Amino acid sequence: MIDILQINPGLWVILAGIICAFLPVSPIRKALVLLAPIFAAVMIFQIYGAQEVIGGVINFAGMDYTTLRIDRLSMIWGYLFCLAGVLNAIYGLHEKCKITDSSALIYMGAALAGVFSGDLLTLFIFWELAAISSVFLVWKGGEHSYASGIRYLAIHVLSGVLLLAGAIVYGRANGGDFTFGNIGLGAPGGWLLLIAMGIKCGFPFLHNWIQDAYPKASITGTVILSAFTTKLALYALARGFAGEDILIYIGAVMTCFPVFFAVIENDLRRVLSYSLNNQLGFMVCGIGIGTPLAMNGVAAHVVADVIFKGLLFMSMGAVMLRTGTTKASELGGLFRSMPYTTLFCLIGAGSIAAFPLLSAFVTKSMILTAALEEHLWVPLAMLLFASAGVMEHSGIKVPYFTFFSHDSGRRVKEAPWNMLTAMGLASLLCIVFALPGVSFGYKLLYSLLPYEVDYHPYTPDHVIFQLQLLFAAITAFCILKKYGLYPSEKRAEIIDFDWTYRKLGLGIAKWIGAMWTRLSVNITGLRKTFIDNAGKRLYQIFSPAGAMSEAAPSGLAAVLTAGMLVIALLIMFITSV
Amino acid sequence: MAKSPENLSEAELEERTNAHPMSVPFLWLGRESTIKNFMWLPIAGMIICTALGLIYPPHHLAPWDFFGSWTVIGFVAYSLVVFSAGPLFKLLARNEDYYGEGGLPDPEYSTEGDHHD
Incomplete structure (x- = not known):
């Protein structure tokens, strides 16, 4: 029998989000969006007393995943996310959008599950889920937000990949122990983990996804986005660094x-x-x-x-x-x-x-x-x-x-x-x-x-x-x-550091693409000319109408054959010495 | 602060008619005289708080702390930020569709439907 007090409260919210995706009736969906964070808060209250709680250990592919860890640090983030979930749900009550409701819940649930993760691999799973589920809130901003959403997703997936790389390096150095505690920059993989968290946290030069995506998301989407991603990263920094x-x-x-x-x-x-x-x-x-x-x-x-x-x-x-x-x-x-x-x-x-x-x-x-x-x-x-x-x-x-x-x-x-x-x-x-x-x-x-x-x-x-x-x-x-x-x-577009990849980087990529196309065209032309010429030459020599087919005096043929025999003998002699 | 309806000009009456009922008692906030005289409020607050700083000195002193130092920091820092705006705008501002993605939402680009319902 499954003990529900061993289940990460964020998972309930994710489940509610998945159900929402299939619920056609808006009022029922809205009730779920409102009640899921309240239920999660009740679960936190039930699970956490005064001592640290560790549970929900799952063994998968030979590794233990600690899916639940609530202590004083994660507790305050947990309650906060539930509170933000309730406020956001009320704010978005007028919006009849299945995608927003579903992705908002999965996103919030992933962030909540992330702060209650006891190890780095579990954190990675929810880290990525938060990124993938939240991009739909950006795209709900309309056509003009499509490119921003793609950039948002790319940057967050990169952050997740760095987190996973750092976790693997850190875990291997600790004999397979992936427990998410104080890491520090001196630990193996520490820098990778810090950069991964820094991207989500908006460190200087890694911050542009915030100003790029948030103003382009839907009205409700921006409010929801502002509450979770960066705060999950802050929690990770507070825990690890x-x-x-x-x-x-x-x-x-x-x-x-x-x-x-x-x-x-x-x-x-x-x-x-x-x-x-x-x-x-x-x-x-x-x-x-x-x-x-x-x-x-x-x-x-x-x-x-x-x-x-x-x-x-x-x-x-x-x-x-x-x-x-x-x-x-x-x-x-x-x-x-x-x-x-x-x-x-x-x-x-x-x-x-x-x-x-x-x-x-x-x-x-x-x-x-x-x-x-x-x-x-x-x-x-x-x-x-x-x-x-x-x-x-x-x-x-x-x-x-x-x-x-x-x-x-x-x-x-x-x-x-x-x-x-x-x-x-x-x-x-x-x-x-x-x-x-x-x-x-x-x-x-x-x-x-x-x-x-x-x-x-x-x-x-x-x-x-x-x-x-x-x-x-x-x-x-x-x-x-x-x-x-x-x-x-x-009215103006103010350029920031993202100019380096949105203009300069894109320009360089386009230039390389154009150069490659031109080079390909030239190489194709050269190759074609070479093959054509070689073919023509071979035809002229070896075809039935070619030079080799022409009648030649028998004396000349004998000389040629003798010459080829000499060359063959020489080669054999040199290789045998 | 609010005038009685008979003392209102035509423009003021129209403003009152178009305003939200809860805003009517506060329409004086938009008057020229209010805007002009508003500045005396923060100036008075600043002077009073600076003077009170003599009676209640800070518990922890930073190396730059002197009488009224926080007032000076607030004023200078704020002014510095505002004065940086001109050159920064010249350096960093581009056309709204600079990136070719339709810019940020506004009445021309917005996809949120009719906002004046």
Whole structure:
């Protein structure tokens, strides 16, 4: 008899996704999309007590696969994915699409199963399943998203292949033990695993799939995508590479560079994709610091980030649904038509900017404090700079150009009730997880963290200095805007590092293709000429009408035969010596 | 802040008619005078918080910490980001269909159907 408490909760969600693919009735499908993450959360609660749980060991092809491992680190990711699944399900209730419902569930289930994987081979299976199932959400964006989807798939499959290669090298060096624990860069296969995780996590120069695919996915698809892939990679990094110094600097760079792209980007869903990259940087940096405070900060900020970033993508999705665009140059003044969406977007913007009483204030500050305590001055300076940058792109630019700024004259309907409900719940969580002094406020969030928490976010100096930074940034915006120094939003394609493979690489490949074609044509011509000439010559010599068939004097024939005999004898003599 | 209906101009009446009922009490947010005077709010907040920094100094000091340092960091960092936009745009901006894939969705390219229902 199968013990259901030995089954990875993610597998139930995957099963629900497979069933969804064959369910023609939309309401039943929607009920399944909503209930599957709730059921998975209940299963996590049933399985996990206070101690680490390891189970679901399967022997296949002579190897043991640990399909279930829940501890304090994976638990918080597990609950978070279930919460995100519920919010996404509510947000997508209006969309009657079998492919979206099915792939959303399989994708979420794969991510959930991935964080509960006890070994690297099981992780690889769900890593790839998450990639393959999620590409359909990109393709649901329409014809223009096809190429992006292909690139997304190629990059993620590459990440999976590197993960598998790293796992094999690591496992063989450990006598066939593939247990997914702390790996470190010194371990065999460590670098391969880090790069595999870095691709999914959006490391600098490996990040472009985020800004390429997310803005082109469907409205619901973008919201779903923002919650799982990068967070699964963050979990893997936290599990395998906590305390690796290189991650501090990678993370710090990740927080800064997207700020410069976001300020010139016109499409606000792409701005949010850069913002996602920027927030991932804070967490990667925290993983690199690796102290209990930093790791708690990472886990807490993952929760906050999934909620506020999901909320911001939701609000832009609602705008997209009603206006057909999220280009800043085409929007403005929508607070007149979409007051609730405006309010929810402002809460999301305030949360990501880390205003007191909103979520990032109690989460991001843990990572900054950890950097301060470790005297990591350069990374800390970069994180502070990035905090002001966050205020620019997500705190001000997204809500201002959408809902305020100049009036675009668009008078549209408010978002559908289900979208408003999902945004309302996400907004509520942004506030609740930051409430001071109550057991269900930030203390509830802190109680779920992997280590004991001894951190108090609401100290007078923290509140005052954070407000100094934020008010100064808003003042700078107002002054620059007043004196016409703030750049206007213009329609354009902003090229990033993906130019190297989308233009340069493609150009080189096309050039090689063209050269190869020309070379083939020339070689074919040369070969044809050579064969033709040789054939003609042979014909002229050996054909019935050829030179060899012509009557020759018998004396000459005798001389030729004698000459050939001499040559044959010489060869035989030389070879026999 | 909201005016009574009899004191409204024709344009204001039209704006009120077209707006969402929940937005009507907040239409003053879009007025020129509000936008013009909004800046005093963050300036006041900045000054107050900077002054409070004297009473509540930071527990952990970074090497660059001085009176009002976070205000300076916020202002300078934000301005730096914005001032970088001009040269960066010149360097990195291309035509919207540069990659030949139809660009990002907008009313011309969107596949989501009629969004003005």
